[in-house]
Structure formats: structure tokens, C-alpha cells
């Protein structure tokens with residue numbers, strides 16, 4: 199029997215993987231549940247034993263092997279189901295929390311971007327106008343200088359004329375440009391605002407989902423035992439006689455202890 | 462458990478080690494849990510509102526102790542319950558704390574509602590009859606059937622050492638030696654004394670106070686330091702510890718103090734071994750000397766197995782000491798094995 203146990207141990211060891219506490223911590227795992235190898239072995243052994251006992255007479259090895267497999271899988275599954283249900287809820291919760299974090303960060307970014315954009319455009323408009331004004335003034339001065347060199351024209355009239363002309367051109371240019379720019383800005387702002395609205399909405403949704411998950415609280419229905427029936431000392435136990443004797447003594451002592459008065 | 466559904470899903474065995482400082486469970490669903498044997502109840506309505514619970518256990522209780530009325534219901538290894546008619550309010554509360562603790566330990570084992578729950582509790586060997594009754598009564602409320610056995614027996618049984626074994630269980634309050642020779646241990650098979658983990662803590666505290674003037678520390682800090690560095694014999698590392706002096710962290714080398722404090726365990730253990738060996742069938746004495754098992758949290762003191770073995774060779778001519786692999790769960794694992802091996806009809810009769 200111990201040979202079998204060793205084989206199982208080896209098999210389990212081969213199937214297991216090693217990881218360091220550090221790397222678990224990096225993954226955000228704070229606590230681990232440890233299932234000792236002896237417990238795993240006991241689990242497997244119990245499965246093997248139970249089906250061996252049920253099929254020992256006459257039936258060929260394959261049936262035993264199949265039954266063992268089924269039994270082991272049944273036990274494993276019933277434990278896994280619960281664990282899965284539980285970890286599924288926990289995963290959902292974690293995911294929702296992560297989502298909310300991402301959304302919050304996103305929202306903050308977008309809002310910041312929007313503010314920046316609005317500030318920037320106000321500033322750049324102001325400085326652009328300043329530059330343009332200077333350029334216009336220079337152009338006007340140039341024109342004036344050319345005109346003043348010709349004699350058969352009153353300077354005042356000429357200036358007025360030129361100014362009128364220039365301002366007309368400039369203001370219409372300006373108007374067109376500003377319209378175009380405003381349109382562009384409005385589009386950007388609008389997109390940003392839409393995105394923020396959407397983010398807000400999904401944030402609310404995720405938060406509601408998180409609340410729902412939290413409300414599900416404990417779905418912990420306990421963990422299945424590896425035994426379906428009461429066991430007793432195994433028939434093939436090398437110390438069967440001695441153990442039975444000891445069990446009887448413990449029982450007797452307890453019977454004495456637990457006998458209710460008057461019973 | 463009368464309101465529970467049909468118990469047709471399976472049978473859950475729980476092995477429980479009800480210790481002074483720690484209660485551990487090991488169950489046939491693979492669960493293993495341990496909780497400090499401490500129970501706290503909110504002092505008043507305000508604390509209750511704040512804590513949102515009417516009872517706290519283990520670490521959580523210790524952390525919130527300022528707003529709790531605290532109980533260590535297994536102090537000195539037995540339920541502090543005398544059982545006489547004039548049971549005072551304090552004893553009553555202690556009994557309730559014990560019951561709640563046992564309930565918590567069983568909850569920790571995560572039983573399904575549709576499974577039969579059979580529990581074996583390893584209780585201190587010297588627990589009085591009244592104490593045993595109290596433990597049983599407490600457990601009955603939570604399981605379908607329960608049996609008590611002596612804790613050293615369950616440790617040995619867990620390792621399949623069914624005869625000629627000397628189990629030394631070094632707990633917090635007591636060290637329990639128990640000679641096993643195939644049957645349930647009797648009075649004459651047991652030696653118990655109070656030099657154990659707590660005594661080591663007290664001695665270490667004394668030695669630190671003596672040698673580190675001005676160092677500030679609590680009993681809990683002393684215990685933590687011991688659990689980290691405790692050793693006897695040759696030190697494998699220096700025991701360098703920072704303790705505040707006038708609020709400033711200061712390093713102290715406690716290597717020597719540590720060895721001296723932990724070494725107080727050795728002599729009484731040797732005396733106990735000698736007593737149990739000498740009064741044993743001469744024919745089997747050598748065998749017994751070669752099967753000494755160190756268990757309990759205190760057995761984690763480094764080098765203790767070799768030190769006891771060495772002292773046995775000097776004083777008794779021979780000796781072989783083995784330290785149990787899992788001191789925390791040794792008793793619970795053994796109790797679980799006993800639960801497994803107990804025949805159905807016995808469980809039935811005790812329902």
C-alpha cells in the first residue's frame with residue numbers, strides 16, 4: 199500500500215507546479231489555501247479504496263479502474279463546483295472593481311483633457327489675433343509708404359481707401375477662419391462630452407453590478423467530504439485488530455461519559 | 462441540528478484539537494483551520510453596534526480586545542467550569558465561550574448541511590470528568606455525534622504509532638507526557654507539568670529585562686521573538702532583535718538569553734520521560750525510549766529533539782526522539798483518523 203501511496207505522491211508532484219510567494223504577491227494574491235500533499239493523497243486513496251471494495255469480487259480490472267476514476271472525479275467535481283461558484287463570484291467582483299477603477303481613471307483623464315483643450319484654445323486665439331494684427335498693421339504701413347511717394351493723391355484719402363479695403367478683407371477672413379475653428383472645437387468638445395457621459399453611465403452600471411454581487415454575499419454551502427458513507431477501520435489495514443480494539447475502548451469511555459442521567 | 466435537511470450527501474469527519482492556546486480542525490473535506498482559543502463578547506451596546514457582531518474569535522478578538530470581554534475558555538488545558546450547583550456567572554460565561562469556540566471550529570471545517578457530521582475531539586489528557594462533560598455538551602449542539610479522546614493519544618494514532626510510544630506535547634500552558642502501549646492511556650501513563658511555552662516566554666522576558674535595561678516590550682513581543690528564534694543547543698543564527706529604548710529602536714543580541722529560556726523545557730521533560738520509562742515493563746523500556754514523539758507548538762523550538770535525545774542518552778543510556786512534522790495539526794489529524802476508523806454503530810449509539 200505504501201508503494202501505491204508513493205506512486206500517487208510522485209504523480210501529484212509531477213502534476214503540480216511550483217511558484218514563488220513573490221510571484222503570487224505580484225499577481226496580487228495575498229493569501230493562499232494550501233492543500234497538503236497528504237490530504238490530496240488521502241482523497242485519491244479514499245476514492246480508490248471505496249471502489250475497490252465495491253468491485254473486488256470477480257469483476258475484471260478495467261471495471262475497477264473505471265469506477266475508481268468516476269468516483270474520484272465525482273468527489274473532485276463536487277468540491278470543485280462549490281469552489282468554482284465561490285471563486286466565480288469573487289472573480290466577478292474583482293473584475294467589476296477593476297472595471298470601475300479603469301473607468302474612473304479614464305473619466306478623470308478625459309475631463310482633464312477637456313479642460314486643457316478649452317484653456318488652450320482660449321489662449322491660442324488671443325495670441326493668434328495679436329500676431330495677425332501686427333502683420334496687418336505692417337502691411338498697411340507698407341502700402342502707405344508706397345502711396346505717399348506718388349504726388350497726385352491726398353494722403354488722407356489714400357489711407358482711408360486702403361484701410362477700408364484691407365479691413366474688409368481681413369475681417370471677412372477672420373470671420374471665416376473663426377467659424378471654421380469654432381466648429382472644429384465644438385466637435386472635439388462634443389465628442390469629449392459624449393464620451394464622459396458614456397463613461398459615467400457605465401460607471402453607474404458597474405457599480406450597480408458590484409452591489410448586486412456583494413448582496414449575494416455568502417453562497418458558501420460548505421465543502422463536500424470525500425466520504426459518502428461511514429467508514430471504519432479498513433479491512434486491509436495491517437493493524438486492523440489493534441485499531442478496532444482501540445476504537446471500542448474510546449467508544450466505551452464516551453458511552454460512559456455521554457450517557458444521559460436516567461437514560 | 463434538528464432543523465437541518467436530509468443528511469444523505471455524505472459523511473464529514475472532523476478531527477479537533479482543543480488546545481489552551483489554539484484550536485485546530487482537520488476534516489475529511491480537506492479543510493484544515495486553526496484559531497486561537499480566545500473568545501470575545503462586545504462589552505456594551507455601543508461596541509456591539511460598532512463591531513456588528515455578538516461574538517468574535519481568535520485573532521480578530523485579540524485585535525478588538527479593548528471593546529470586548531475576553532475569555533480563554535481552555536486556560537490551563539481544561540474548561541474552567543466546575544460543574545457544581547453554585548456555578549457562578551463567570552463560569553457560566555466561560556462555558557458559553559467554550560461552546561461558541563467549538564462551534565466556530567466546526568464552522569471553520571465548512572460542513573455541508575446535507576452531510577452527517579461526526580467529530581472526534583482530542584482534549585487534554587488530564588481534563589477532569591466534569592470538563593469532559595462540558596466539552597461534549599458544547600460540541601453536541603453543532604454535530605451529529607461526537608467523541609472525546611485524549612490529545613496525546615490522537616497525536617500518536619495519527620502517525621500509526623499504536624503501541625509503545627511516548628508522546629510529549631509541549632503546549633502553551635502545559636507540557637503533557639503520555640505513554641501509549643496499545644490501550645487508552647491511564648492515569649499512570651501520564652505526566653503533566655506547567656513548564657511549557659508560556660513559561661519559556663516568562664523566562665525570556667525576565668532575562669531580557671535583566672540584560673537589556675531600558676528596553677520596552679510586551680509579552681506578545683517576547684512570544685513572537687521566541688516563535689521566530691527559539692532554539693536550544695548550538696545557535697544556527699544570531700538572535701538580533703530591535704526593541705525601543707526611550708522610543709528609539711535599538712538592536713539587542715538575545716542569542717544567549719534565547720537558549721537559556723528555551724532550555725528550561727529540557728530538564729522537566731527528562732524527568733517525565735524517566736518516570737514513565739522506569740515504571741514501564743522492563744522488557745519494553747528500550748523500545749519505548751526509542752519511540753519518543755515531540756508534538757505541540759513548543760516542539761518547534763529548534764534543536765529540542767536533539768537536545769532531549771542527547772540528554773536521554775546521557776541519563777537513560779539510549780533514546781531516539783522524533784519531532785512531529787506538523788505540530789499545529791498533529792492532534793487534529795490524529796483525531797480525524799480516529800473518527801474515520803470508528804465503526805458506524807458506535808457513532809449511531811452516541812447520537
Ligand SMILES: Nc1ncnc2c1ncn2[C@@H]1O[C@H](COP(=O)(O)OP(=O)(O)O)[C@@H](O)[C@H]1O
Pocket residue numbers: 479480481482483484631632633634635657658659684687688689691756757758759760761762763788
Ligand atoms: N515556532 C515556534 N517556536 C517555539 N515555540 C512555538 C512556536 N510556535 C508556537 N510556539 C509555542 O507553542 C505554544 C502553543 O502550542 P500549542 O500546541 O498550540 O498549544 P496548546 O496545545 O496549549 O493549545 C505557545 O507557547 C507558542 O508560543
